[in-house]
Amino acid sequence: xxxxxxxxxxxxxxxxxxxxxxxxxxxxxxxxxxxxxxxxxxxxxxxxxxxxxxxxxxxxxxxxxxxxxxxxxxxxxxxxxxxxxxxxxxxxxxxxxxxxxxxxxxxxxxxxxxxxxxxxxxxxxxxxxxxxxxxxxxxxxxxxxxxxxxxxxxxxxxxxxxxxxxxxxxxxxxxxxxxxxxxxxxxxxxxxxxxxxxxxxxxxxxxxxxxxxxxxxxxxxxxxxxxxxxxxxxxxxxxxxxxxxxxxxxxxxxxxxxxxxxxxxxxxxxxxx
Numbered sequence: 001x002x003x004x005x006x007x008x009x010x011x012x013x014x015x016x017x018x019x020x021x022x023x024x025x026x027x028x029x030x031x032x033x034x035x036x037x038x039x040x041x042x043x044x045x046x047x048x049x050x051x052x053x054x055x056x057x058x059x060x061x062x063x064x065x066x067x068x069x070x071x072x073x074x075x076x077x078x079x080x081x082x083x084x085x086x087x088x089x090x091x092x093x094x095x096x097x098x099x100x101x102x103x104x105x106x107x108x109x110x111x112x113x114x115x116x117x118x119x120x121x122x123x124x125x126x127x128x129x130x131x132x133x134x135x136x137x138x139x140x141x142x143x144x145x146x147x148x149x150x151x152x153x154x155x156x157x158x159x160x161x162x163x164x165x166x167x168x169x170x171x172x173x174x175x176x177x178x179x180x181x182x183x184x185x186x187x188x189x190x191x192x193x194x195x196x197x198x199x200x201x202x203x204x205x206x207x208x209x210x211x212x213x214x215x216x217x218x219x220x221x222x223x224x225x226x227x228x229x230x231x232x233x234x235x236x237x238x239x240x241x242x243x244x245x246x247x248x249x250x251x252x253x254x255x256x257x258x259x260x261x262x263x264x265x266x267x268x269x270x271x272x273x
Contacts, residue, residue, distance in 0.1 A: 050173035098172035105197035107160030135210035138200040149179035192241040221250035
């Protein structure tokens with residue numbers, strides 16, 4: 001009899017709790033925009049945060065509220081952007097795919113070290129000890145924080161110490177950019193094929209002393225660039241992707257071979273492999 005009473009009591013308690021939860025759910029329910037669910041379903045589900053929002057559902061909610069643009073998902077690209085535009089009843093937007101670029105060509109053969117580092121094998125930790133062991137205090141530290149941060153397997157570490165980015169796998173999520181303590185990785189429009197692979201702001205004598213391929217701000221590239229896409233500021237040349245026509249005239253003019261055509265670089269890497 002005692003067991004039966006206990007079972008009935010537990011059953012009644014469970015029933016009351018269930019009724020209470022159902023009433024609470026109905027009273028405090030938050031209405032969700034149906035478009036938000038549709039947008040979330042068409043997003044890739046990477047939850048990488050590249051759109052600037054906490055996950056795909058956060059971005060979907062922001063789009064429905066008018067707080068985010070339709071084409072802010074670099075992982076989904078144009079295909080997803082077009083789907084979102086259809087759901088929102090708007091016109092498709094222009095979508096320029098991006099790709100991560102390593103703005104440093106100073107590998108172990110091109111740039112030496114100042115001391116033997118024996119600490120935690122991460123770029124972040126190494127950078128805290130006298131700005132890293134590398135002779136150039138602006139260049140890649142060769143320890144692969146970007147490689148470990150990439151959720152898409154788009155980065156591998158080359159034999160020369162520098163990260164190599166696979167354009168076919170890179171979705172420009174920006175995780176490698178955030179992971180690099182030297183800030184030498186940048187997201188650049190994929191259509192821009194000419195890149196200046198240096199991030200040093202040191203003067204020419206210091207650059208020559210520590211690196212074989214660093215920019216010395218000689219302005220030779222700037223002088224021959226007809227679209228005025230190259231500007232030298234603070235001892236470093238930079239290309240404006242919106243102005244660059246990929247003509248490549250600047251490449252042979254660079255005495256340090258700091259400027260590279262990404263198509264030629266990829267072909268060289270494939271041949272080496």
